[in-house]
Amino acid sequence: MEQLPNCPKCNSEYTYEDGSLFICPECAHEWSKDAVEEVEEDVLVVKDANGTVLADGDDVTVVKDLKVKGSSSGIKVGTKIKGIRLVDGNDDHNIDCKVPGVGAIKLKQEFVKKSS
Numbered sequence: 853m854e855q856l857p858n859c860p861k862c863n864s865e866y867t868y869e870d871g872s873l874f875i876c877p878e879c880a881h882e883w884s885k886d887a888v889e890e891v892e893e894d895v896l897v898v899k900d901a902n903g904t905v906l907a908d909g910d911d912v913t914v915v916k917d918l919k920v921k922g923s924s925s926g927i928k929v930g931t932k933i934k935g936i937r938l939v940d941g942n943d944d945h946n947i948d949c950k951v952p953g954v955g956a957i958k959l960k961q962e963f964v965k966k967s968s
């Protein structure tokens with residue numbers, strides 16, 4: 853028998869098929885079979901302060917002084933950040949990166965611009 857995917861919401865393994873849908877009996881989540889393969893490719897478009905589309909591995913520059921929890925210095929305007937990673941974050945915190953002197957952090961896309 854074909855292995856059914858776990859529920860994407862609660863990770864239940866008791867999902868079952870109903871026509872073109874998968875259904876989770878535990879959290880009542882329903883999703884289309886067709887959507888399953890596209891979940892990972894759900895296109896996340898992250899644009900910088902200038903509206904330039906960013907990509908994984910891009911280098912960016914911070915365009916605004918930012919306060920950072922747990923850091924007295926925060927992130928200064930003009931700080932260069934190398935090798936960003938795009939994530940689907942809350943509130944447009946879509947940029948996962950390491951900032952020198954601050955560490956791993958998620959930044960709002962509107963506070964950076966792509967370095968050339």
Ligand SMILES: [Zn+2]
Nearest residue numbers: 859862876879
């Ligand atoms: Zn579920």
